[in-house]
Amino acid sequence: MSQLINKIYKNNAIVYKILLFLVAVVAIVYLFPKGGQFKYTFSKGKPWQYDNLYATFDFSIQKTEEELAAEKQDLIGNSKQYFIYDVNKVTQVKQDFTAKINSVQSTDSIPKSELMGLVSVGNYVVDLVYKNGYLSENTQHKNLKSNDMVYLITGSQVEGVNFGRFLVSRDVFQLITDNIGETPYNHGQNVLLNILSEVLKPNVFFDANFTQKSLDESLNNISYTKGLITAGELIILKGDIVEGKKLAVLQSLKLESESKVWTESNYNWIIFGYTILVSLALLMLLLFLHKYRPEIFINNNKVTFIFFNVFLMILIQTLVIKYNVDYLYVVPLSILPIVLKTFFDARLGLFTHVLTVLLLGFIVPNSFEFIYLHIIAGIVTILTVSELYKRANLFISIAQITLIYMITYFSFSIIKEGNASQINWGYFMLFSANGLLSFLSLFFIYMYEKIFGLVSDVTLLELSNTNTKLLRELNEKAPGTFQHSMQVANLAEAAANEIGANSMLVRTGALYHDIGKMLNPMYFIENQSTGVNPHNDLSPKDSAFIIISHVIKGIELAKEHRLPDRIIDFIRTHHGTSLVYYFYKKEQDLNPDEEINPSKFQYPGPIPFSKETAILMICDAAEAASKSLKNPTAQSIERLIDKIVEKQKSDNQFINSDITFREIEKIKKVIKKKLMNIYHLRIEYPD
Template sequence: MKNFLNKVLQQHSLIYKLILYVLTVVLIVFLFPKGGKFKYDYFKGKPWLYENYYAPFNFAIQKSQETIDAEILEIEKNSTLYFKFDEALVQDVRSNFDERIRQENYTSEIVEEILPIGQKIISSIYDFGFIDSQSESKLTSETLEITLRKGNLAFNIPPDKFITSTELLQFISSSLANSAPVELRSSMLNILSEVIRANIHFDEEFTEKAKEERIKNLSYTTGFVAESELVILKGDIVEGKKLEALNSIRRELESQVWSESNYNWVVFGYSVLVALALLMLLLFLRKYRNDIYENSTKTTLIFLNIALMVFLVTVVVKIDVKYVYAVPLCILPIILKAFFDARLGLFAHVLTVLLLGFIVPNSFEFIFLQIIAGIVTILTVSELYRRVNLFISIGQITMIYMIAYIAFTIIQEGNIEELNWFYFRLFAFNGVLAFLVPFLIFLYEKVFGLVSDVSLLELSNTNSTLLRMLAEKAPGTFQHSMQVANLAEAAANEIGANAMLVRTGALYHDIGKMNNPMYFTENQSTNVNPHSDLSNVDSAGIIINHVIEGIELAKKNRLPDRIIDFIRTHHGTSLVYYFYMQEKNENPEQVAIEKFRYPGPNPFSKETAILMMCDAAEAASKSLKEPTAQAIDNLIEKIISKQMEDGQFMNADITFKDIVVVKKVLKKKVKNIYHVRIDYPE
C-alpha cells in the first residue's frame, strides 16, 4: 500500500492531467445538443452530390424562416384596421344642438324652422361618422377599406366616407347654404361646429387582437412527404421544394431528442471524437511544448478556455442559432498567444472550431469562417500592451468575417442581392466583444499567476519599486541592466523572439547585487576593492550568491516565474572566471572548480539565451582599454564561442543562425556605445 501511494504521489501531475482531460471531455459532450444530425451537406443552387435520397419518415415540408417572416410582415402591413362607431355620442350631439338653439334669442317660429335643418346636417355628418384627427393618422393612401364596428355589427367601408376635421366646416357651410336662411347661417355654423364631436375612433386593441389571430393561424408548412418517397435525385439542383424538403428533414432530425435505444451509442460516438481532439492537443503539448505540458496550471488554463468557448456557443445556439456569430471565438487564440505562443494558439483554436462543428448548423461555412478568422488573429495580433494594435487587429478580423460571408452568400445564392445585413451587425458586435481580451488576460494573470506582455510593460517601468531600489543601492548595476536590456531587446527583435519579455528579464536579472553592491566593479566609485581582503573562494561565493539572492528577492516581491527564469539562468553553469584563474595560479593543485561555478540551470529559451550573451558582452566590453571596432568584434566572438563550447545553449531552442544574428547585433550596438568622437577645437 505504501509503495502504491508513493507511485501515486510521484505521478500526481499525470493523474491531474488525466482527471482534467476526462472532465473536459464529459463537459463538452454534456453541452452537445441532445438531437440528431443530418449527415449530408448541401447548398442552395448547387447539385445534390449524393445518391438518390428518400424520406426516412413521414414529415411536413416546413416553410423557411425567411418565408414565415415575410408572411408575418405582409399580415402586419395589410392587417385590417378596426374603428368604433360611438352611437351614444350622436344622441348627445343632437341634444346639445337642440339645447343651444333654444338658448338663443330666436322666436319660436325661427326655432321650429332651423331645428330640423340642423338635425338633418347632423344626420348627414354621422351617416358614416366624423373621425378624430388621431384616428385619421392611422389611415394612409394605401388604405382602401377599413372595418367599422357599430354595436354588434361590423361592416367594411372605404375610409373616404368619413368626415374629417379638415372637411367639417366646409361640409357644414355648404349644407347651410342649401337649406338655412342667409341671416342665420353664421350663428348656426358656430353652434354646429361647437357641438359636433368625433364619433369614429381607432380600435387599437381589437385591431391587434385580429392581427395576432391571423398570425397565430398562419400555416408553417407547404406540403407533406411520405416515408420512402423520393426527395431528390443525384445531380439535381438543390432549390425550391427540394430545398425546403431537405431543410425540413434536417430540422426534424435536429429537434429529435436521442431515444433510449440509441442514446448510449450516440454519447459514445461523441465522446470518442471529443476525446480524440483533446488527446491531439495533449500530444502536441507533450511533443512541442513540454514546459507547458509539465505545468498543470498552464494546461488547466488551455482546457478551461476551450470548454468556455464550447459553452458560450452552445448557450447561444440554444437561445437562437442566428446569433452564433456573435460569440467572439477569436478571443481564444489571442489569449493563448498572449500567454504562450502563436502556434499553440492556432492549434487550440482549430481543434475548438472542429468540435463546434457538431453543434452549429451549416458547419462547413462556420468552420471555414472561424478558422480563417483564427489565422488572421494569429497573424495580426501582436504587442497587446499597445491598444492601437489590438484595435487594428480586431478591425481586420471583423473585415475578414464580412468578406468571407459575402463570398459564401454569392456561392449559395448566385448573386449579391441576397446579403443579410443582420450578419454584418453580428460581426461588428463580435468585434466589440473581442475588446474584453485585456480584462480576461488580467483576470487569468491574477487567478493562474501567469504573465502577459501587458504585465511585462508594467514591470519594465523603471519607476517600479524594485528597479527604483536597484537604482538607489546599486546605480552601476542599474545602468548595466539598462544597457543589457537595450541590447537584448534589439537582438530579440532581429530573431523573432519576445522582445518585451527579454527586456523585462534583463532589467531584473542582477537585482541580487543590491545586497552587496560594492563587491561588483560597476558599483565601485573608489579604488578600494573589498575583494582584496577575501580569499578567491569567498569572493567567488559572493559573486555567485547574487543569483540566489536575486531569486529570493524576486519571489519576495512576487515577480512572475518567467522573469525569475532570467535571474536563474543568466550565468547558466559558467565559471566565475577571474577568481577561478587567480585561484588556479595561486594553488594549481588544490582548485575545487565547483566552488567557482554558478548553480545554473542553463538557458532554456531563446530569450534567456539572448540575455546570457548580451550580459556577458556588455560587462566584458567595459574591460577594453581601447574599444576599437576590431577589438569589440574579437571580444564578442570570443565570449559567445566560449559559451557555446561550454554547452550553455544546449537546452535553448536557439539556432546557429540566430546566434550569428545576435552576434551581429551586439557588435553593431556595442560599437555605437563606444563610438569615437572628433576632437573639438578649444
C-alpha cells in the first residue's frame, strides 16, 4: 500500500491530469442532450445523397412549427364566444316595474283606464327587450359583427344565436319610444318612459372564463400530425430535392427515430458512445500539448485553465440552447481563441477552438452550418487578433469577425432558400450582439490573470512602464542598475524579435531582472559613482554571497509587489547556475593551496527553461561584460560575445530552454550589431 502511495506521489502530475480528463469528460457528456442521433444528414433544398429511403416502421408526419402556429392563430380568430343570459335579472326587472307602477297608481292622478294601458305597454316592452337579450356594454369581448354566431348560456342550456340579436342601451331606448306612442308624449307616457328607462337593466354578459376554457380545450386538441407513413413506403429517391412534403416526412422520421433510439434499454450504450467521442476530442488536445507544447503540458495549472475554458464555452452554449435556441448565435465563441492566443499562442488557440466547436456539433441544430460558421470565425479571430494592448486592434478584429459571421450566414441562407427573400434578418442582430459580447474577452483575460496567475500582453505593457512604483524606486536607489536593465531590455527585445520569441515578455522580464540590487546598490559596480568599492573590505566569499543574494532578494521583492510568476522566472534564471567567477578566482589566488568549493560562489539557479529566459541570460551577460572593454572595437566585441555564449553553452545553461544553436547564433549577431552601434565612436570636433 505504501509503495502505491509513493508511486502516486511521485507521479502526482500525471494522476492529476488523468483526474482532470475524467472530470471534464463526465461534465461535458452530462451537458449533452438526452436524445439519439439520426443516421442521415439532410438540408432543405439539397439533393438526397443516400440510396432510396423506405420507412422501416409506421410513423406520423409531424406538422411544422409554422403550420401549428397558423392553426392556433385560426382557432383563436374563430374561437367560440360565450354569453350568459341572466334569468334572475329579468324577474327582478319585472318586479321593479310592477312596484314602480303601483307607486304611481297610489300617488299620481293618471286615470285608471290609461294606467292599465301603460302597464300593458310596459310589460310588452320588457318582454320584447328580454326576449332578445339586453347586452351589457361593459364586458370585454372581441369585436363581433351582427351575423357572427355566438353561444348563449341560459341555465344549463346553450344555444347558438346571431350576435346582432342582442340589444344595447341605444336599441332599448329606441324600442321604448317606438312602443309608447307618438310624440309629444302626455304625462302618463312620460312617466312610463322614465320608469322603463330606470328599471330596464342588461341581462346578457360576456363569459370570459368559459370562452377561454373553450379556446384552451380547442388548442389542446390540436393534432400535431397531418398524415401517416406506413412501413415499407417509399420516402425519397436518391437525388431527389429535399423540400415540401419530402422535407416534412424526413423531419418526422428524424424525430421518431431519435425518440426510438433513446430508450431505457439503449441509454447506457448511447452514453458510452458519447463518452468515447468526447474522450477522443479531449485526448487529442492532451496529445497536442504533449507533443507540441510540452512546457504547457507539464504545467497542471495551464492544462486546467485550457480544459476549464473548453467546458465553460460548452456550458454557456448548452444553457442558451436549453432555454431559447433562437439565441444560438449570440454566444461569443470567439472569446476562446482570443483568450488562448493571448496567454499562449495562435496554433493552440485554433486547435482548441476547433475541438470545442466539433463537440458543440452534438447539441446544436443544423450542426454543419454551425461548425462551418464558427470554424471560419475562429480562423479569422486567430489571424486578426493581435496586440490587445492597442485598443483599436481588438475593435477592428471583432468587427471583421462579426462581418464574417454575417457573410457566412447569408451564403448558407441563399443556398438553402434559393434566393434572399427568406433570409431571417434577425440573425444579423444576433451576430452584432455576439460581436459586442466578444469584448468580454478583456474581462476574462483580467480575471484569468488573477485566478490562474497567467500574464497577457496588456499586463506586460503596464509592467514595462518605467513609471511603475518598483521601476521608479529602482531608478532612484540604483540608477546604474536601472540603466543596465534598460540596455538589456533593448537588446533582449531585438533578439526576441529576430527568432520569433515573445518580445514583450522578455523586455518586461529584463526590466525587472536585477531589482534585488536596489537593496544593496553600492555593492554593484554600475552604481559606484564615488570610486569607493565596499568589496575591498570584504572577503571573496562574503562578496560573492552579497552578489548572489540579489537574485533571492529580487524574488522576494517581486513577490511582495505581486509581480506575475512569468516575470519572477526571469529573476530566478538570469544567472542560471553560473559562478561569480571574479570572486571565485580571487579566492583561489588568496588560497592557492586550498581546494575551493565552487558551490559557495555559484548562483542557485534554476537554469533558463524557455527561449525568453535564455535570451535574457545572454543579453545580461553580454551587456555587463561589454562595460569592461576599455577600447571597444568590432573585433573585441565579437570575441567577447562569442566567449560569453560559449562559456554558457559549456556550462549547460541552455539545455532546458528549447533554444537551437541556429537561434543562439542569430541572437549573438543581433547583440554584436547593437553593441557596435552603442560603442560607435564619433569623430572629434575641432575647437
